[in-house]
Amino acid sequence: xxxxxxxxxxxxxxxxxxxxxxxxxxxxxxxxxxxxxxxxxxxxxxxxxxxxxxxxxxxxxxxxxxxxxxxxxxxxxxxxxxxxxxxxxxxxxxxxxxxxxxxxxxxxxxxxxxxxxxxxxxxxxxxxxxxxxxxxxxxxxxxxxxxxxxxxxxxxxxxxxxxxxxxxxxxxxxxxxxxxxxxxxxxxxxxxxxxxxxxxxxxxxxxxxxxxxxxxxxxxxxxxxxxxxxxxxxxxxxxxxxxxxxxxxxxxxxxxxxxxxxxxxxxxxxxxxxxxxxxxxxxxxxxxxxxxxxxxxxxxxxxxxxxxxxxxxxxxxxxxxxxxxxxxxxxxxxxxxxxxxxxxxxxxxxxxxxxxxxxxxxxxxxxxxxxxxxxxxxxxxxxxxxxxxxxxxxxxxxxxxxxxxxxxxxxxxxxxxxxxxxxxxxxxxxxxxxxxxxxxxxxxxxxxxxxxxxxxxxxxxxxxxxxxxxxxxxxxxxxxxxxxxxxxxxxxxxxxxxxxxxxxxxxxxxxxxxxxxxxxxxxxxxxxxxxxxxxxxxxxxxxxxxxxxxxxxxxxxxxxxxxxxxxxxxxxxxxxxxxxxxxxxxxxxxxxxxxxxxxxxxxxxxxxxxxxxxxxxxxxxxxxxxxxxxxxxxxxxxxxxxxxxxxxxxxxxxx
Amino acid sequence: xxxxxxxxxxxxxxxxxxxxxxxxxxxxxxxxxxxxxxxxxxxxxxxxxxxxxxxxxxxxxxxxxxxxxxxxxxxxxxxxxxxxxxxxxxxxxxxxxxxxxxxxxxxxxxxxxxxxxxxxxxxxxxxxxxxxxxxxxxxxxxxxxxxxxxxxxxxxxxxxxxxxxxxxxxxxxxxxxxxxxxxxxxxxxxx
Numbered sequence: 037x038x039x040x041x042x043x044x045x046x047x048x049x050x051x052x053x054x055x056x057x058x059x060x061x062x063x064x065x066x067x068x069x070x071x072x073x074x075x076x077x078x079x080x081x082x083x084x085x086x087x088x089x090x091x092x093x094x095x096x097x098x099x100x101x102x103x104x105x106x107x108x109x110x111x112x113x114x115x116x117x118x119x120x121x122x123x124x125x126x127x128x129x130x131x132x133x134x135x136x137x138x139x140x141x142x143x144x145x146x147x148x149x150x151x152x153x154x155x156x157x158x159x160x161x162x163x164x165x166x167x168x169x170x171x172x173x174x175x176x177x178x179x180x181x182x183x184x185x186x187x188x189x190x191x192x193x194x195x196x197x198x199x200x201x202x203x204x205x206x207x208x209x210x211x212x213x214x215x216x217x218x219x220x221x222x223x224x225x226x227x228x229x230x231x232x233x234x235x236x237x238x239x240x241x242x243x244x245x246x247x248x249x250x251x252x253x254x255x256x257x258x259x260x261x262x263x264x265x266x267x268x269x270x271x272x273x274x275x276x277x278x279x280x281x282x283x284x285x286x287x288x289x290x291x292x293x294x295x296x297x298x299x300x301x302x303x304x305x306x307x308x309x310x311x312x313x314x315x316x317x318x319x320x321x322x323x324x325x326x327x328x329x330x331x332x333x334x335x336x337x338x339x340x341x342x343x344x345x346x347x348x349x350x351x352x353x354x355x356x357x358x359x360x361x362x363x364x365x366x367x368x369x370x371x372x373x374x375x376x377x378x379x380x381x382x383x384x385x386x387x388x389x390x391x392x393x394x395x396x397x398x399x400x401x402x403x404x405x406x407x408x409x410x411x412x413x414x415x416x417x418x419x420x421x422x423x424x425x426x427x428x429x430x431x432x433x434x435x436x437x438x439x440x441x442x443x444x445x446x447x448x449x450x451x452x453x454x455x456x457x458x459x460x461x462x463x464x465x466x467x468x469x470x471x472x473x474x475x476x477x478x479x480x481x482x483x484x485x486x487x488x489x490x491x492x493x494x495x496x497x498x499x500x501x502x503x504x505x506x507x508x509x510x511x512x513x514x515x516x517x518x519x520x521x522x523x524x525x526x527x528x529x530x531x532x533x534x535x536x537x538x539x540x541x542x543x544x545x546x547x548x549x550x551x552x553x554x555x556x557x558x559x560x561x562x563x564x565x566x567x568x569x570x571x572x573x574x575x576x577x578x579x580x581x582x583x584x585x586x587x588x589x590x591x592x593x594x595x596x597x598x599x600x601x602x603x604x605x606x607x608x609x610x611x612x613x614x615x616x617x618x619x620x621x622x623x624x625x626x627x628x629x630x631x632x633x634x635x636x637x638x639x640x641x642x643x644x645x646x647x648x649x650x651x652x653x654x655x656x657x658x659x660x661x662x663x664x665x666x667x668x669x670x671x672x673x674x675x676x677x678x679x680x681x682x683x684x685x686x687x688x689x690x691x
Numbered sequence: 692x693x694x695x696x697x698x699x700x701x702x703x704x705x706x707x708x709x710x711x712x713x714x715x716x717x718x719x720x721x722x723x724x725x726x727x728x729x730x731x732x733x734x735x736x737x738x739x740x741x742x743x744x745x746x747x748x749x750x751x752x753x754x755x756x757x758x759x760x761x762x763x764x765x766x767x768x769x770x771x772x773x774x775x776x777x778x779x780x781x782x783x784x785x786x787x788x789x790x791x792x793x794x795x796x797x798x799x800x801x802x803x804x805x806x807x808x809x810x811x812x813x814x815x816x817x818x819x820x821x822x823x824x825x826x827x828x829x830x831x832x833x834x835x836x837x838x839x840x841x842x843x844x845x846x847x848x849x850x851x852x853x854x855x856x857x858x859x860x861x862x863x864x865x866x867x868x869x870x871x872x873x874x875x876x877x878x879x880x881x882x
Contacts (some may be wrong), residue, residue: 150710150727150730150752152726152727152728152756152760153725153726153727153728153878154724154725154760155724156762203866203869205870205873215877215878215881218877218881219874219877222870222873222874222877223713223721223874224721225718225720225862225866226866229862229866233718
């Protein structure tokens with residue numbers, strides 16, 4: 037037995053000079069039972085030794101408690117074990133005690149070194165170099181937790197302290213396996229620190245969810261940023277590109293977007309990354325070829341149509357002038373949902389290291405849309421035969437979707453008004469006539485009937501709900517005029533959406549006093565920016581007439597406080613996009629959305645189906661797992677509008 | 692180049708002590724990171740060092756080992772773990788104590804098996820002691836508390852305070868410790 041008379045080695049010499057040992061040595065005081073008894077009888081504890089020492093009873097412990105280091109030599113363990121322990125033995129008296137004790141002292145300088153793992157940054161980059169762990173061979177000499185390896189995963193997770201942070205950190209990519217790669221992301225400064233650097237000069241402080249989006253994109257080689265429209269996908273993408281460029285992780289990026297949105301992207305780059313040179317691929321073929329081949333262009337912007345035409349300029353071996361992009365970003369990536377389409381094939385032909393897709397509607401009609409986008413992001417990763425649950429499971433790490441109601445609690449409200457109207461008498465007459473004739477014709481077709489035939493009838497009836505083809509009467513127009521009077525009087529602006537350009541043209545005739553402008557497929561692209569500018573800047577221009585096709589994506593019209601859906605689109609996602617032109621960050625007040633709906637018509641039936649679908653979509657997407665297989669109308673539903681049955685599965689679903 | 696060294700130790704009842712050392716440049720970007728394997732005190736060490744066990748293991752064993760592995764010498768060392776302060780005796784740059792909020796320290800100590808009451812007392816008693824066990828003089832800079840370890844080599848207290856002021860304007864000097872703990876957690880998970 038050994039008795040420890042002090043646990044204060046630092047004070048040893050002054051208190052117990054008799055048994056002083058060189059600093060750093062372990063001093064063991066072998067017990068004689070008499071010493072122990074004497075100590076107890078005289079009530080000697082550490083408290084008596086020094087006032088500094090906390091009250092602590094004398095401890096008794098076994099020699100086995102001491103781990104005497106044995107250093108193996110090249111001659112092997114046997115030699116090491118036969119080596120004499122470097123032990124100094126002295127017999128000394130202690131204080132006023134009659135008993136003497138024997139002091140054993142042994143050096144501890146040779147104790148096993150602590151193994152250290154080191155990670156070094158290369159100069160000017162965030163690439164890690166893991167250094168050799170010089171002490172690794174000594175690990176065996178260190179005491180280890182007894183049951184470390186037997187810990188279950190939950191226990192392991194529980195062991196380190198819980199860290200809750202006010203900071204946004206770079207996300208560790210799901211495919212980062214090596215520890216040094218994972219630490220690389222963890223040890224970067226938080227986005228709050230990076231974005232606050234004066235040299236970045238960020239014009240507006242990003243919202244926390246936007247920082248999370250930047251963190252998500254920054255570390256992603258394949259990603260879909262699927263935020264609801266208006267949450268700032270553009271800003272998140274631009275800021276991430278900027279950070280990647282500044283860190284040297286990116287040299288050139290290509291952004292592909294629908295043609296009408298090119299100017300919007302240029303404007304946003306000017307705002308969020310003014311120092312970056314952005315080159316739009318445009319002009320005649322010779323100029324475009326030259327622009328594709330230019331070196332040292334950090335950002336190129338191309339539109340989808342052009343990408344298809346210019347494929348010969350970029351899709352070739354690098355030795356023959358082919359181009360490799362460090363990053364390709366697809367805006368409104370639902371454009372490539374059809375895997376067999378020319379656009380999809382053109383973007384997939386781009387040589388690239390990173391892929392991001394930006395879309396508010398990753399699943400517009402069916403889960404195949406998502407598979408189509410992933411064919412660009414990670415070819416072969418998904419397939420059309422995957423069940424929705426499996427699909428959701430697989431894509432979970434690669435999709436980030438936030439909705440306004442979750443993240444923008446202080447965004448002005450979006451107020452929906454369903455304007456339920458009755459057809460005028462002449463509209464009613466035309467409607468019933470068209471419906472009776474149409475249904476009769478469809479029934480007569482029996483097995484020859486296709487979805488296109490049904491679809492034509494639906495369109496015909498919807499058009500009558502807008503305007504009576506015989507008289508031009510319109511119950512919607514009457515209501516719209518009344519509402520617009522109020523809008524104009526309050527100095528506000530309104531966006532009116534319709535499925536048909538013809539309807540928009542007819543509407544325009546009635547709205548002359550509101551100085552309407554038009555933005556749809558028949559307006560040449562080069563004039564469209566001027567249209568938006570006039571709508572924004574001209575105080576007398578209260579109305580913009582937009583088609584869903586041209587005006588539903590990418591435009592920032594947050595100065596408009598009113599949105600009218602003159603007729604309804606087939607797919608709630610497209611309607612949402614349209615509404616969110618106005619209801620987005622920067623909206624100064626509530627956005628009032630008026631949805632025109634004519635009772636007892638095809639519009640009411642479609643609305644009921646879409647309403648059910650929307651509820652289902654929202655339920656599934658909010659769960660973040662498992663994607664809905666369909667949000668538009670399918671074939672059964674379209675036939676069902678007229679109580680018809682599908683003869684055989686052969687036609688495509690409209691979008 | 693102006694570098695800052697952030698030293699901390701996490702302790703856990705089953706793993707023991709794990710040290711982490713992060714060297715940052717002035718832009719808060721990492722230059723080096725070093726971490727130890729888990730270190731457990733032997734029974735003998737527990738007995739021999741008693742209440743000074745943490746100061747011995749963290750300040751005299753773990754911290755110097757980590758610093759020795761570093762390729763760069765920071766102008767300032769910072770720690771949020773008071774027991775690391777005893778490393779001051781072995782390094783040639785000032786060591787600054789940046790206290791986490793008391794509640795957080797209490798949680799950390801609780802994880803080492805102390806009940807809330809003991810942990811709270813420990814925070815009050817020990818978190819403001821320097822390497823020699825003397826009370827540490829705490830100074831408030833930009834609304835945050837800092838303690839300068841006694842006898843900083845070569846530099847006057849005023850000089851050190853100016854550095855703290857400069858750096859704390861550029862970054863939150865507590866934030867890097869969060870990075871270290873996340874990295875240690877990740878390293879342990881990978882082990």
